[in-house]
Amino acid sequence: AQKITQTQPGMFVQEKEAVTLDCTYDTSDPSYGLFWYKQPSSGEMIFLIYQGSYDQQNATEGRYSLNFQKARKSANLVISASQLGDSAMYFCASRGVGNEKLTFGTGTRLTIIP
Amino acid sequence: GAVVSQHPSRVICKSGTSVKIECRSLDFQATTMFWYRQFPKQSLMLMATSNEGSKATYEQGVEKDKFLINHASLTLSTLTVTSAHPEDSSFYICSARGGLAGVTDTQYFGPGTRLTVL
Numbered sequence: 039a040q041k042i043t044q045t046q047p048g049m050f051v052q053e054k055e056a057v058t059l060d061c062t063y064d065t066s067d068p069s070y071g072l073f074w075y076k077q078p079s080s081g082e083m084i085f086l087i088y089q090g091s092y093d094q095q096n097a098t099e100g101r102y103s104l105n106f107q108k109a110r111k112s113a114n115l116v117i118s119a120s121q122l123g124d125s126a127m128y129f130c131a132s133r134g135v136g137n138e139k140l141t142f143g144t145g146t147r148l149t150i151i152p
Numbered sequence: 153g154a155v156v157s158q159h160p161s162r163v164i165c166k167s168g169t170s171v172k173i174e175c176r177s178l179d180f181q182a183t184t185m186f187w188y189r190q191f192p193k194q195s196l197m198l199m200a201t202s203n204e205g206s207k208a209t210y211e212q213g214v215e216k217d218k219f220l221i222n223h224a225s226l227t228l229s230t231l232t233v234t235s236a237h238p239e240d241s242s243f244y245i246c247s248a249r250g251g252l253a254g255v256t257d258t259q260y261f262g263p264g265t266r267l268t269v270l
Contacts, residue, residue: 073258073259075261080263081190081243081245081263081264081266082261082262082263082264083196083245083247083261083264084261085258085259085260085261088258129195129196138184138186138201138249139186139198139201140186140198140259142195142196143195144194144195145195
């Protein structure tokens with residue numbers, strides 16, 4: 039079974055600053071994947087970044103990077119040089135090997151202040 | 153990334169009618185499709201998982217006779233809300249996943265359908 043915890047219901051960040059969104063996970067699977075999605079007010083879920091549990095390096099995708107600390111079971115999303123368009127809900131999710139389902143956290147609402 | 157479309161984006165219907173929502177993977181073959189429901193300011197709740205050509209697997213508490221899912225091809229899945237009632241009003245999102253089952257396969261989501269039952 040998988041469990042995702044996002045402890046920040048909301049965050050306000052000044053434009054151009056970096057922001058870290060917290061995510062911790064709990065799993066008994068030996069192999070698993072971690073995902074981050076962005077959901078703007080329009081409702082669509084946009085895939086941002088993926089980290090595999092056996093990946094040696096932290097995943098990066100443009101301004102997004104994943105700070106993966108396996109021993110701490112954390113997979114924080116870091117957004118560098120935040121922009122107004124980054125304002126949205128952000129969901130962390132995980133999936134174990136052989137499991138088709140994604141388990142989502144409760145999300146963090148990020149608001150970028152001009 | 154891969155593109156998943158959903159139609160309609162918004163629907164308003166009278167209580168007692170049935171509503172069909174389509175989910176299509178536009179540039180890849182989706183071996184598995186998922187249907188979620190999302191209430192305001194809450195996370196996504198998985199309703200069911202469907203594989204092409206087989207019956208959907210419903211999550212506990214989801215009425216399979218009320219939420220009919222058909223995954224007729226590798227690019228199309230439909231969700232039919234039968235005899236809709238106001239409590240069925242919600243945001244419904246589909247997602248699709250291609251390739252073999254594995255932790256690396258990304259799920260891509262459709263833009264969602266907002267259903268309002270009067």
